[in-house]
Each structure stands twice: as C-alpha cells, then as structure tokens.
Amino acid sequence: MVDILNTGDTAWILISTVLVLLMSIPGIAFFYGGLAKKKNVLNTMFLTLIAFAIVSIIWVIYGYQFAFGADINGLIGYPANLLMSGIGINDVNGSIPSILFVAFQLTFAGLTAALISGAVIGRMKFSAWIAFIVVWISAVYIPIAHWVWGGGWLMQMGALDFAGGTVVHISSGISALALVLILKSRKSKTLLPHNLGYSVLGAAFLWFGWMGFNGGSALTAGGLAASALLVSNIAAAVALVTWVCIDTIKEGKPTVLGAISGAIAGLVAITPAAGFVDVSGAIVIGIGASIASYFAITYLKPRLGYDDALDVFGIHGMSGIWGAIATGIFAAPFINEAAGLLYGNPGQISIQIIAVIATIAYAFVVTIIIAKIIDLTIGLRVKEKDEVEGLDTNLHEESGYML
Amino acid sequence: MKRVIAIIRQEKLEDVKSALVSAGCEGMTVNEVKGRGKQLGIKESYRGSNYCIDLIPKTRIELVIKKEDLEEVLKTIQESARTGEIGDGKIFVSPVEEVVRIRTGENGREAV
Numbered sequence: 001m002v003d004i005l006n007t008g009d010t011a012w013i014l015i016s017t018v019l020v021l022l023m024s025i026p027g028i029a030f031f032y033g034g035l036a037k038k039k040n041v042l043n044t045m046f047l048t049l050i051a052f053a054i055v056s057i058i059w060v061i062y063g064y065q066f067a068f069g070a071d072i073n074g075l076i077g078y079p080a081n082l083l084m085s086g087i088g089i090n091d092v093n094g095s096i097p098s099i100l101f102v103a104f105q106l107t108f109a110g111l112t113a114a115l116i117s118g119a120v121i122g123r124m125k126f127s128a129w130i131a132f133i134v135v136w137i138s139a140v141y142i143p144i145a146h147w148v149w150g151g152g153w154l155m156q157m158g159a160l161d162f163a164g165g166t167v168v169h170i171s172s173g174i175s176a177l178a179l180v181l182i183l184k185s186r187k188s189k190t191l192l193p194h195n196l197g198y199s200v201l202g203a204a205f206l207w208f209g210w211m212g213f214n215g216g217s218a219l220t221a222g223g224l225a226a227s228a229l230l231v232s233n234i235a236a237a238v239a240l241v242t243w244v245c246i247d248t249i250k251e252g253k254p255t256v257l258g259a260i261s262g263a264i265a266g267l268v269a270i271t272p273a274a275g276f277v278d279v280s281g282a283i284v285i286g287i288g289a290s291i292a293s294y295f296a297i298t299y300l301k302p303r304l305g306y307d308d309a310l311d312v313f314g315i316h317g318m319s320g321i322w323g324a325i326a327t328g329i330f331a332a333p334f335i336n337e338a339a340g341l342l343y344g345n346p347g348q349i350s351i352q353i354i355a356v357i358a359t360i361a362y363a364f365v366v367t368i369i370i371a372k373i374i375d376l377t378i379g380l381r382v383k384e385k386d387e388v389e390g391l392d393t394n395l396h397e398e399s400g401y402m403l
Numbered sequence: 404m405k406r407v408i409a410i411i412r413q414e415k416l417e418d419v420k421s422a423l424v425s426a427g428c429e430g431m432t433v434n435e436v437k438g439r440g441k442q443l444g445i446k447e448s449y450r451g452s453n454y455c456i457d458l459i460p461k462t463r464i465e466l467v468i469k470k471e472d473l474e475e476v477l478k479t480i481q482e483s484a485r486t487g488e489i490g491d492g493k494i495f496v497s498p499v500e501e502v503v504r505i506r507t508g509e510n511g512r513e514a515v
Contacts, residue, residue, distance in 0.1 A: 191449045191452060191454075192447075193449065247448075247451070253448070255450075261450060297451060298450070
C-alpha cells in the first residue's frame, strides 16, 4: 500500500495530539494536585510539568527513534533519525505526516512518565525525579513501546494494545509500585485531598483528552476512531457508576473521589481494547475495572503496606492489567479483524497474558534497579524537615496559596 | 464592658451578622478558625479509607459591647447560629478593662 497524505486523518490526529497533551497538563496536574496536601500542591503539579517537558526533549532527540526505528531482534528500534534528521515535513506515515506521528507518540510518552508521579508525591527529591524520568523513559518506556507498537517481539507475537494498556498503564502502574518500594512511605500515610474540586476538574480533563488518546490511536479519521471514542466513553461511564455503587454498598454514601476514580479506572481498562471491542465488551470492561481497582486500593494496599500515595498502581496498574487481558476476551472481528476468546480465538488470551507478564516483569525489575541506583547516589528522599514542612516552600520557595 | 467571642458554624456567619446588626450591634471582628468540641470531629471517607477530621473549620466572631447589652447579644447569637445539631459552637464572655478609639482618642463606654 502506498502512503498518501489524507488531510482529514491529519486534522484528526493533530487534534488528538493536543487532546493527549491536555490530559497531562492540565489533566494530571490538576487531578494529582487536588489530591495532594496543601503544602505540596505546587511540587505535585511541578512533577507533571517537568516530566512532560523532559520526555518531550528526549523523544525528539532519540526516544522516538529507538521506539519506532527498524526492529533489531525484536528488542529495540534502530535509531536512524536522531534529532529527527532524515524525517522531512512532507514524509508520510500511513495517511498522516511522519512528524505528526512522532508528535502524537511524544504526548503518550510524556503522559506515561507524568502518571508515575502520583505514587511518589510528598517525599521525593526534585532532582531525583528528574534523574528518574530521564533514565526511566529511556530504559523502560522506549523498549516496551518498541516491543508492543514498534515492531518488536510482542507485536510479532500478535499482542493487542490499541492505545497503551501495557505500554502506558501497566508500565507506569508497576513502575510506580517498584519506585515506592525503594522510596518508602510518607511520614503521614493519609489521603486527605486539600482541594477535591481540582481533582474533579483534572479527571474531567483526563476524560475529555482520553477521547483523543483512544480515538486518535486509530490513526485515521473514520469508523474505527469513532468506535474507539464511543466505547471509551461508555467504559468510563459504566466504571464511574460501578464505583459509586460499590461505595454506596460498602461505605453507605457515594463519594465524588470514588466516582472520578472509577471513571479513570474505566478509561485505563478500555485503552488497550478501544479499537477492538464493541459496546457490550466495553460495558463489562468498565464494570471489571472499578472492581479490580477498588479491590487493590481498599484491600491490597493496606495489607501489603506500600505507600502508593495517589494509587497509581491501584488504578493504572490494576485496571491496565484487567484491560489488557479483557482485550483477549472481548476483541470482536467485526470491529478490527482481531478476534478474542468470545469470538472463537482463545489463543489471544495467552498472548495478552504473556504481554502483561513481560511488561510487569520488565518494568518492575528495571525500575527497582533505577530507583536503587538513584537512592545510592543522589538519594531519593527529601530531608525529613522538608517533608514535614512541605515541599512547596522548602524545595521551590513558593507556596500554592497566599490567602 | 464585655467581650463576646462566639465560635459558630461557617455557614451561619451571614445569619448571625445580620441578626446582630438588627439588634443594634454593628462592630465585630471575624476570623476563620479550626477547632473541635467534645465529639472530636467528623468522619470522612476517601477511596474506601476512613479518616477522622478532628479539627473542623469554624468561624470566630469577636465583639466588645456595653454590659447592659450582653443578654440581648447572647440571645441574638444563640438564636441565629443554632441548628440543633452537634457542632453549633460556643459563646465565651469576658470583662474588658478599657477601650480606646484610635482615630479620636475617645475611651471607655464612648468608644465601644
């Protein structure tokens, strides 16, 4: 097939790229910022801003090339276009400009790195976070993106990941868990949001942007993009309602934080499946997402004692795992060729499970190593005094509120 | 002269203010404060974990009045700030030795 530029497709992916940018800044910044303590609101938002900026730079220098360059033994891409050399503005990838694909993928990488910050807020050194992002995006995200999307071994095996269940959500969720195991708990392990309204806004921006995240992953402006957008929305809606029901049954009252947590869990879970399942599949995926994440946050976390401050593992890790496996169950051949268990292809589940396990194992082990090295060299934790008094004034000489 | 300090619900401030003005008592100082009573706060739930919020935001109104107005002021605050539920607050009364109006230098009852 000859690659010919299509302006309709190009327009949609340009919009989608900006929508995914909206998910990080302001989406994640607001979502996490509101859940943080008042004394850490700026530091929390700053972690998102700096992560997105650093990844943006790395992505155009060498990130994209290693992730999407010509495959070397299924493991990594060949970096032929360092600093974008050799990619002209008129080059076409499918029906969109090659540089647009680079930009679209840039926002995914930036978002994924920013997601991890939710686990470590309130006690990680800013310099350590910068070092972590540089190494993590290079050593964890880029190889996994190559394996799943860039022609690597998981792609060759037939693993399905439409918009990033393994690449984005499992990798960030598991890495968040690994990082906090080395970083250790905050002095005060409570989740007392200082401005839940921010978090509702942030979650709403995430939901809004996610339409471009999943819809744009079709890479064309057509029926597949529309289907991905529709099933993403329904999964979020169903997961929100499911979490509200669980909250009401378990706690007696529905909570707003529960509702937005459910919506995000649903969006996470539908991400790998968005271009493969129909609405009925999406409904089951949405219900499962809230159950899996609620279980992780209220039962697993207190029993295991790890301090994932804003539940990055609980929501992105757990719902990402559920979504990736569910893709192997519900993939419908009348949506996008691939068939899952329900449509007579049980083998797809095994492939999905291999992709999940490989991502978990690789992201966990490499992140542990990165975190340990940073801890032994520049140190991961802030001074106890800084943590108690707040990171905003002690690390940045600023405060979020002058009232 | 007496100083009256009333700790009330935040949402009752407007009611108490207008009731005091109707009772002829215009001057007051208002602070946002945090505190707790015998019930030791309230319970809140975030993502399935319960927390006891033991210092609750309240509003503190401070006013200095003539001795003979005390009963009326206490009654006014009590009626306008009451909901009947736990957490309606408390009123404290203490004597005031001297009052000086900075602009004119008036003192005592004249300055109240």
